[in-house]
Amino acid sequence: MKQNQIRNFAIIAHIDHGKSTLADRIMEQTQTVSERESKAQLLDDMQVEQAHGVTVKSRTVRNFYQADNGIEYEYNLIDTPGHVDFSYEVSKSLAASDGAILLVDATQGVQAQTVANLRLARENHLTILPVINKIDNAAAEIEKTEREIRALGAEFSKAKIFHISAKTGQGVHEVLEAIHQVFPAPTGSVLMAAVKCRKMAI
Template structure:
């Protein structure tokens, strides 16, 4: 099967630790039929024993998704799940070099944090398309409007550019999949 370059999206999820990167990655796997939600609630891309034990991503992990999964000619999403902890910043910078865009994921309760800013700066230097996403909108402590204003100040984006989701419940994640297609550019050269 020949894949047209215009149907490929290479992107990473970047965020401060515990803002929901791996949960979102697992939800994307589920919505593209690579993971059965009934079988496992474990974080699939965190495959190292230490990652499972500590509940954090240590090593980048990549996966290819097809969206929509039932289409005979789907988009190909090459997703890289990255660590959020400062100790693994090198892993993130290596990952971003292979991408055209990033999902900048921010917790709706905590807002923009130190690692959010550090990863944003790397993405900006690499001239990647930044897709702002606010996660955990289902929490009682969520402040999505405030966080949206923070993101607008940081990125210079508009309200309509931000996707509000709950990776845990799946709320609005389908909207994010569509935004990946429209907002993240395909690779510039033929494979």
């Protein structure tokens, strides 16, 4: 795989905003896992994670994505904890990334860990891709959530904000396309992180 076809990225969000579910859809749509192998919160394999529906440890998985432009990309996805108690795991994940999907629940809007994880991503100089999740929920407030995201900083003032349902897969293809279009390929120390991601990948 050529260096310019590699993307290392994390998914960051407040707890319960859908990080692990989005990771499931990405793995399904890149055919990293078969329908038979697929299950809810595939990356949350610790007993406590399955029992409580939270991510405790970061997980990395290597996906191969055939883009609409005909080029195959290597997507090294890092699924990070959202709970404040596991911010160290988030920091480790972001250090190995060159981009981050900022996922926000349309029914809850921007929350405390949304802001905290965004700050960590900025400290690591990552490119941010804003995504609103759960747009299929009857309680979704999409326009309000967009305003809250744009208020987080100047980089979001005119940025495209993607709308998805990680549960149904709606809009996930557009996010997969944006990953190779928006996130940079690894360079220097981040390229070494790509090698580390490969070794960690399931």
